[in-house]
Amino acid sequence: MDPFFLRSLFRKKSLDHIHGEAFNEEGPKLKRTLSALDLTALGIGAIIGTGIFAVIGTAAAGGSHHLGAGPAVSLSFIITAVACGFCALCYAEFAALVPVSGSAYTYSYATLGELVAWIIGWDLVLEYAVGNIAVSIGWAAYFRQLCSGMGFEIPAWLSVDYRSAYQAAMQVADKGGEIPANLKLAYEAWQLHPTVLGIPIIFNVVAAGIVLVITWLLVIGIKESARVNNILVGLKIIILLLFLAVGFFHIKPENWSPFMPNGLQGVWTGASLIFFAFIGFDAVSTAAEECRNPGRDLPIGIIGSLAICTLFYVAIAVVLTGMQPWHQLGVPDPLAAAFTNLGMSWAAGLISLGAVIAIAAVLLVLQMGQTRIFFCMSRDGLLPKGVARVHPKYQTPYITTILTGLAVALIAGISNISEIVELTNIGTLFAFVLVNAGVIILRVTDPDRPRMFRTPFVPVFPLLGIVMCLYLMLGLPAITWKRFIIWLGIGLVVYFTYSRYRSVLARHRRSH
Numbered sequence: 001m002d003p004f005f006l007r008s009l010f011r012k013k014s015l016d017h018i019h020g021e022a023f024n025e026e027g028p029k030l031k032r033t034l035s036a037l038d039l040t041a042l043g044i045g046a047i048i049g050t051g052i053f054a055v056i057g058t059a060a061a062g063g064s065h066h067l068g069a070g071p072a073v074s075l076s077f078i079i080t081a082v083a084c085g086f087c088a089l090c091y092a093e094f095a096a097l098v099p100v101s102g103s104a105y106t107y108s109y110a111t112l113g114e115l116v117a118w119i120i121g122w123d124l125v126l127e128y129a130v131g132n133i134a135v136s137i138g139w140a141a142y143f144r145q146l147c148s149g150m151g152f153e154i155p156a157w158l159s160v161d162y163r164s165a166y167q168a169a170m171q172v173a174d175k176g177g178e179i180p181a182n183l184k185l186a187y188e189a190w191q192l193h194p195t196v197l198g199i200p201i202i203f204n205v206v207a208a209g210i211v212l213v214i215t216w217l218l219v220i221g222i223k224e225s226a227r228v229n230n231i232l233v234g235l236k237i238i239i240l241l242l243f244l245a246v247g248f249f250h251i252k253p254e255n256w257s258p259f260m261p262n263g264l265q266g267v268w269t270g271a272s273l274i275f276f277a278f279i280g281f282d283a284v285s286t287a288a289e290e291c292r293n294p295g296r297d298l299p300i301g302i303i304g305s306l307a308i309c310t311l312f313y314v315a316i317a318v319v320l321t322g323m324q325p326w327h328q329l330g331v332p333d334p335l336a337a338a339f340t341n342l343g344m345s346w347a348a349g350l351i352s353l354g355a356v357i358a359i360a361a362v363l364l365v366l367q368m369g370q371t372r373i374f375f376c377m378s379r380d381g382l383l384p385k386g387v388a389r390v391h392p393k394y395q396t397p398y399i400t401t402i403l404t405g406l407a408v409a410l411i412a413g414i415s416n417i418s419e420i421v422e423l424t425n426i427g428t429l430f431a432f433v434l435v436n437a438g439v440i441i442l443r444v445t446d447p448d449r450p451r452m453f454r455t456p457f458v459p460v461f462p463l464l465g466i467v468m469c470l471y472l473m474l475g476l477p478a479i480t481w482k483r484f485i486i487w488l489g490i491g492l493v494v495y496f497t498y499s500r501y502r503s504v505l506a507r508h509r510r511s512h
Contacts, residue, residue, distance in 0.1 A: 057333075068327070071322075
């Protein structure tokens with residue numbers, strides 16, 4: 001094989017070049033306005049959301065392709081938090097060293113070369129965009145529950161993730177249990193949807209609508225978006241504390257037995273699924289180019305948000321599985337459903353309000369991360385350059401924001417939450433593996449470069465992060481691996497037919 005061809009696949013952007021793009025050279029720039037508090041709130045906003053309000057039920061109860069962790073879902077959270085802790089340290093070092101948009105994509109370009117950077121960028125599309133689809137579906141379920149509690153019924157065929165509700169109802173029935181009222185409603189609504197010319201009209205308008213609202217907010221400005229996020233974060237923390245306080249008095253210890261109904265396999269699979277709940281801390285790094293003091297503030301935002309959210313996750317998992325039998329939690333809105341099944345409609349309404357607030361914040365941060373990845377890939381020429389345009393008034397990457405919003409809204413209207421979560425998780429874990437590897441490589445290839453934050457015990461901590469991420473990836477269903485491989489295959493076709501020839505580095509070398 002042509003040696004030049006092989007070298008071209010692994011050409012790298014120097015760190016000096018990356019810094020120049022962000023600080024010195026002309027070209028599309030983003031406004032630096034975010035503080036350490038803003039970044040920590042962005043992390044909490046992205047982490048505490050669908051993972052705790054929706055996916056926790058899927059991880060505990062299991063689904064058609066996987067075993068549930070049962071009450072031991074709290075252990076699943078701890079395992080995942082440890083793996084994320086190693087990864088967060090590596091993200092913090094990179095974010096302080098390379099304070100530009102792009103997250104793992106940019107880090108890979110500097111350490112592993114263009115082909116790997118393309119793969120991780122394509123993978124991050126899977127992580128953020130597909131993740132946002134799952135988040136919007138969870139938001140729609142809680143919004144419908146909230147409206148129902150206020151006496152306003154939204155037709156289920158406009159707001160319910162039907163297949164998840166159907167699967168959860170069948171699991172309960174197969175075990176001889178009574179199907180909860182909220183599942184009966186969704187299941188019956190499946191049979192009541194209208195048809196036009198024999199075609200069923202089923203579209204989650206609520207999920208699509210919230211995505212479009214978030215898209216508009218992101219277009220008008222990052223600081224405005226951060227202010228909204230800070231308010232949402234404060235409100236959802238208050239409501240989660242109320243959930244813990246009220247739910248504690250309705251715990252039935254017998255619901256914790258058996259603690260691991262599916263053994264270590266269930267805990268392992270549960271950890272793989274709820275990895276989705278932790279991806280917010282890496283979204284903080286995508287805002288690096290909009291941070292006032294990235295060397296100091298980015299590590300604070302990344303590590304601080306992860307630590308705070310882990311405490312909340314474990315506490316809520318313990319209380320929730322004590323309130324409700326674990327096999328009844330496989331619904332899009334498990335926290336609210338737990339109170340509904342106890343006849344506490346006021347508490348269910350309060351939790352639904354908290355979920356609506358919390359998950360809206362997740363949508364905001366994840367969609368922001370997605371648009372910044374697109375922005376960087378476009379600026380590097382791997383995607384059409386015109387996509388990297390910055391709005392002259394709002395100073396935001398408005399084209400990527402609008403394109404992403406429209407795509408996510410469309411797919412959210414017709415998707416299933418559990419399958420989307422699994423696909424998002426494998427993309428996230430793969431990204432984390434490459435970031436951990438990148439820290440080790442850069443310590444060898446550029447050991448003397450000043451680092452405002454250093455991951456301790458390199459290479460031990462990054463290697464532990466890699467091992468744990470690969471371990472969790474192996475816990476995902478085979479169908480998820482097949483979809484992931486197909487997605488990467490499509491990405492490689494795009495790279496070898498377009499991006500490899502149009503990248504900025506390729507054009508630069510041809511001109512010299």
